[in-house]
Amino acid sequence: MVDIGHLMLILALTCAGYSIFVSIYGARKNREDLTRSGEHALFGVMFLVTLAVFTLWQQIFAHDFHNEYVVGYSNRAMPTFYTVASLWGGQKGSLLFWGWLLTVFAALAVYLNRHKNRELMPYVVAVLMGGAMFFIALNVFVSQPFEKLWQLEGTTQVIKAIMQPANSIPYAAPDGRGLNPLLQHPAMAIHPPILYMGFVGFSIPFAFALAALISGRLDSQWLKTIRRWTLVPWFFLGIGMILGGKWAYMELGWGGYWAWDPVENAALMPWLAATAFIHSTMIQEKKNMLKVWNMSLILLTYVLCIFGTFLTRSGVVSSVHSFARSEIGPWFVGYLVLLIFVPVLLIIKRLPQLKTTQHFDSVISRESAFLINNLIFLGALFAVFWGTIFPIVTEAIRGVKITVAEPFFNKVTIPIGLFLLLLTGVGPLVAWRKTSSNLMKKFFLKPILVSLLGLTIMLAFGIRHFYALVSLTLSIFVTSTIVAEFHRGARARMRTNQEGYFVALIRLLQRNKRRYGGYIVHFGIVVMFVGFTGKAFDTEKEAHLKPGESMQIRSYTLTYKGFKTFEDSNKVVWQAEMDVYKGGKMVKTIYPNKHYYIVQEQPTTEVVLRSTLLEDLYVVLAQPNDDKSAVFKVYINPLVNLVWLSGLIITLGTFIILLPDNPLKSKVAAQRAKIAQHEIA
Amino acid sequence: MAEILFFIFLASAVSFYVVFPIVQARTRAGRRVNSSNNHPSELVERKQTIYAAIKDIEFDYQMGKLSKEDYQELRQQYKDEAVRLLKEIDQKEKKVTKGAIRANKKDAQANFCWICGTALVIGEKFCPNCGEKIE
């Protein structure tokens, strides 16, 4: 019989369709009972998809090898932690997981807005359920995670199908094939869910934007509502990319963390659009302008999320990580066309209402700095987009696939990135609306002097790499402007509120969470750029060593002691032993491994590091030989740890921005306000 | 078999939950969406934008980012606009609100809260909007 999980999905699909219908109809007829019913249906969909997900998890944990997906992505030998990850380890499961996250996010957003935005919500519900319907429909019709294995009677042939075919008996495989061992890494187990939370999370601002367009409620209410709903997915996307980088660095063994692979670009593109949106939305809040622009940016962000998924899932571009070629491509194309045309038509329809009444106060102002920032972000997006789809375009036009790889992206994005870094420093110094050139000089003088000093020191130390010099100088510049901002803000508070320096500093952060939290995020970005710059100073060396022999790389000496072999239920392990000396002193013994996963017939390289904040010594056991000699590949990656560290700083900054205003504080404030009003009366 | 029963139970429970608001509305004369509330009118929104702008100007001046002349010019400009808007809002609502009292009292010394930009009446010790202490 058909799996109950599949039935739940069918029910969820029906429920989502019902929700769309009653929400729109109810909103048009102004009937709250219907729109409430639509919201209930949304919660119902969430509940049903949750049940379906847990059904699949249950089958994975119970090793139910009658289910084809369970056979494909789990086995008995896998550790529990990774068994959880089997849910999103393959195409079908990950699409189900995606749909599940979407319904959970949707339910949360609708629940939190149950008393607010009543005119918007029916349309928000309809748009969200539209998205959910798409993903659930994929799981019901094309990419079915509850497909079962059946053995045709009288033969040894096993086929997969949702319904039991005629003349067949249920078939259960003795064991599964397991999750790809390359994916069995802590960072990889949590990287996809976090990345998905980013992709899926953008459905909420998308739904609010579209609802505002449909309902004609185009005041900035929707923009205020989605402020946090934009920041959270933006954050998840960024952290997801950093974790993905960490995984690639630790697991793939080529010494790097970013390769401009289409899958990586797929996550980077919506992140760029969202970053632009987060900045330009402030202009709308402050000046009530750029309405069409902001609307387009958030719609673009979501479209890019879906486009990225399409790119990586349909196999139209070749990528290291790409999933199997599958029949979901056309579905995604259809959905994308819908996602582009409907909003564009709506924007055109609402154009008169989106006209701006405000204007710029001055050419040199924070507003125009933000606008330039937007332009540059979109420029970066444009470059990454063209680089990614170039093979598709050239194949369509010239009949030959022409690919551009890492060198292209580096050539184009490094100058753009450095210019953005410069803006990070300049933007906050420019006041909103107007900045006089005298003050500009005053503000820029000190940071410029500090960065010039830094530049001189770097030159004195013999650094000659052009981009590295620019990047590090700019980093010093931006850092000093951020420090100066904090200092000036604290000083201003000290003057007006008679507070001590540290109290003033903390109050400053509390009272202006967005501004100063934003500066902390900026600082995180600076740290990340410094980490990227380390790439300019890396080095690598390959050596064939017999036991007892040593190799030299920069100030390190590595002495190879030999390797041993052993195996457990899951894999065979070659483990080499090496002593690491730095400047003649032994600092660490390292054990680079090579594993061979038996069931999957796949080796994995287990890198070892000798890691300090300044640099990583990165050792790969590339090839163990029969005579106990071995080939090693050794990298020195300076500053790479700053990239991971920047993730923590960005997390801190985002956390501060997201902090709710202290409820106790606002109560006190409300009371004070009451007292003040009494005094007037 | 048990699975099928469970599923039927599940489907009925979900359906009941989904149609519940409609049934409820039938029994207690349907409440309708009141579409006029909780959305700031265009004017109020513009007022908020201007308050935010004044807050920024104050803050930038406190931090020494605006020169005194620029600060005074910009602040006057936004204050005038705020007053104009307040009057406009009052006219629209056809009643005299506190905002208008404040706007009428407004003279050369009228101040704005540096945290939230609300118009202040001389003698107030706390901002009536955000509660910030006024020196």
Add this chain to the structure above:
Amino acid sequence: MAKKKIKITFAFTIISGLLIWLTLSGFEGEMQYSIGIKEVKAMGEAAFDQGLRVKGFLVPGTLQRSQNSLEVNFVIEDAGQEMAVRYAKVLPDTFKDGAEVLVVGKYQREGYFDAQILMAKCPSKYETGQEYDIKNYDPSKHIDELEGTN
């Protein structure tokens, strides 16, 4: 007002122009042509100075490792055509007999392909939609294979 607007528009046009120029000029010299083995051989002289991306399947038994360096030589095959490849970096973990291989690099006059980048996909191992033959699945057999290759 109008003057301000002109100034802003002008600045933005310049910046957009620069960005577009940067992107388009970036393509120059970085293009890699995706072609089949047969076409590489048919290209003649033109093949030697162009970045190429060639797909094929690793011919079982042709992989030659070197004892004292990372350099490997192997043959890939596609549609009946074969091509020798040399690669000198750490091999990706998914690289094994029968794997689908994508090599990026330049074709050399000596008649082999000098690969700078190598991507490999496991032969249908993790892909769905393949015919099933887990009936005769025997986990122990891989250990034999493993010992055989080592």
